[in-house]
Amino acid sequence: MALAATLDTSSSQSSSEAVVVRFAGDSGDGMQLTGGQFTLSSALSGNDFATFPDFPAEIRAPQGTLFGVSAFQINFGSSEIETAGDAPDVLVAMNPAALKTNVGDLKPGGLIIADSGEFTARNLAKAEYSENPLENDSLGKWQLVAFNISQLTMDAVKPFGLGNKEALRCKNMWTLGLALWMFDRDRQPIIEWLKDKFAKSSVLADANIAALNAGHAYGETAEIGQPGTVTLPQRHVNAAPAESGLYRTITGADAAAYGLVAGCQLAGVDMFFGGYPITPASSILHTLSRLKEYGVTTFQAEDEIAAIASAIGASYAGQLGITSSSGPGIALKTEAIGLAVMTELPLVIVNSQRGGPSTGLPTKTEQSDLYQAVYGRNGDTPLPVISACSPSDVFDCAIEAVRIATQFMTPVMLLTDGYIANAAEPWKVPDMSTYAPFPVTFLDHVPEGGFKPYGRDAKLARPWVKPGTPGLRHRIGGIEKQVDTGHINYAPDNHQAMTDLRKAKVDGIADHIPDQDVCLGGEGGKLVLVGWGSTYGPIHQAVRRARAKGLDVSHVHVRHIWPLPKNLGDLLKSFDKVIVPEMNTGQFKTVLRDQYLIDARPLNKVSGQPFRIAEIEAAIEEALA
């Protein structure tokens, strides 16, 4: 039966044109690369977009298996895009396993593009299909376009004399070519990128370009008008209106690296970064290790503990120590964070959260380290915590973390997550001259009244003294310090006084951060959704849709997790109901209840996948029903 596939996207965005495409294949099929280049193409077409790379923890999982599927989702459109999209409109499935693990997410009526060449008996068995789903009616509620992409790719690259394996590797470019045709995109930037990528092998460059062109041509010409065949839809998504200026794509990991460099420049200190490889945080170490000219020293330590301990040593010696990790690594660093609190040295700890507990889900996203960040240390050990809401937001949050660390002589934790770290989004490159510097001052002389290593300024910060400074020799350590002198002191009154001082210093940061605003909706009303971190996008969209339906709901997004903005309690109390959607079992909800004695209700998801807009929208409707 002839089938004219169309892309019905009306349900995904209220009044805008947006399309969600998911590329899924074997982890060796190059889906992340395909997605990345399609993202670039979307950027160059002026679409707004958000992406969601979703890949297995194994580097090369056994081929064709269900757990070896790697996927990349992009939501692009002609208006503001804030999430990677709920359900895909288009699923590209490069093998049976990719189809099986992803088709359930596809919107009813959505389009499946499958490589029939990979639907062999062997691959079907690996994907636990008893019969070929392309040949029965099991995919009936979707539109199916299946052709032998493998064979078509082989044919396209035949002139280049590649071996079978290498030839098949070009499949992802064939698929990308087809996708470029479907969305009326220019191939030239991708061709340039391929030339650059394969600069050392013109044969591979030519073969991949040929595959890209062949995929594009296939969409243009294949079987059109022949009765009984499937016709591929083609559509153009207009550019999204955007502020004028220079844009680039950025991942959260790169934004963290650049933001930390920017923060150190604004503070006027060199950076020491101690890191240890861990998914999904390693990219920050990779990026920073290439930025030596910005006064950055990177040190790959022997373990997570040495990574933070070396950073503390560097801070003691007068650079800004920074370390980064994910949950399990942060757990190892915990004792050292306490040392930094006790010695009141500046330090930034970036936690790219992943699914836990223990090793958990290394490549999946979660927000379950909030307790760890706010409360997770021995002793009364207050720690400022900031969370970023999107890849580009990490840039400003990193600068803010450096500001607080250096101005208040304290370690600061910056929370991102696996989704933010890996996902890309368009970023209007900021004008650095608009950022106000916050230069640090090293004490380099004996002040009037004598030098007190634990004396304090108006913000209760103690002086930062570089070893090597004459006249200011002193000793610090993890043992309780005497007020002012910093000498060892276990006296009851002194410990009370020092505990109170450490708490007052961190609490006082609330006087130096912006008041909490309402990012959508009114101040006060029937319902407020309070979010933090990467749930920003789905919460914002859900609130926007609900408000479009006339519902009285607002969105409050909290960036400063600790200390909380001073007005947050009163703001939340101006709503009848408070719902806290988060990708954990209710951690921020508990903090809010504790701090403000409000009846904050949880909305939780811990599947390793971001919230869908619809899930949050449903919760809003239920709460207001």
Next chain:
Amino acid sequence: MNDMTPIKTSPKDWETDQEVRWCPGCGDYAILKAVQRTMPEIGGTPENTVFVSGIGCSSRFPYYMETYGFHTIHGRAPAVATGVKLANPDLDVWIITGDGDALSIGGNHTMHLLRRNLNCQVLLFNNEIYGLTKGQYSPTSREGTRSPSTPFGSVDHPARPCAFALGAGARFVARAYDVSKQLVDVLKAAHRHKGTAFVEIFQNCIVYNADVFAGFTEKANQNHQLWLEDGKPMLFDAGTKGLALDSDKLMLKVVDVVDGDWQAAGVLVHDITNRTVAHMLVEMPFGPFPMALGILYDDPQPTFEEAVIAQNEQIAAGKKLDLQSLISKGQTWTVD
């Protein structure tokens, strides 16, 4: 700042006003005095000197030195010191640690410090016991050590600090004991060595493990000490005994020296750059063999911080520091 011109100091200049809180009679006092006597002799400047320690009795040391000091957390002093030295290589960094701190909870950091060869001194106070936690056996305790946690005697084999250090790649390994008069010379040699200088100092814990080293430290037993000197024969027991190579078994043996004719007895001449012999010296079981003390091995190699800084400078050379263009790189486009 960081004016490296040596100034004349006296041991007194290196003492803080803090009350020293070790048990009366603790070997740590003698080590503290030796270090305070060493500093003027090496031309150290207090403000350019940093003592970094972990946790344990020995690690209180920084509070008693009138320098910069950092009493960190258990086992992590080498890691903190690495950050200090990379951030400011002009500082003279001394790590003070113990057998539990350096070889148990901090073994990993000790290994990597030595492997990387950070330019610093490591003084490992080995008393073969956990003193501050009241006497549990430590990784260097001998088999059969009875302690609160091993009431029937420990069953695990002890770590040998110098063998550990050499195995980890140390380029300087020395040994002394708390009250040995040679300690200052050993510390001076350690300071002279560019790179990680590892010094094991046997330290008598008079409360929990008293006299555990008496077998060679007691006056009557000092004939079991072999003080190594570069270019000198390996003689002990007033020159009546020496170490020679059993070339069949490729191991050391104790030989008698008659009438001072050590050449005839085949006694080895100490060469501080001979790594192979150093391995043999640190593996020598005490009892059948003497306790080798002094500079066991000293053969410098480029240091870690030199290499890091050289690479940083080389890569940064000629590059413009322009944050705006850095963040404007990559896949960019312009919206008009």
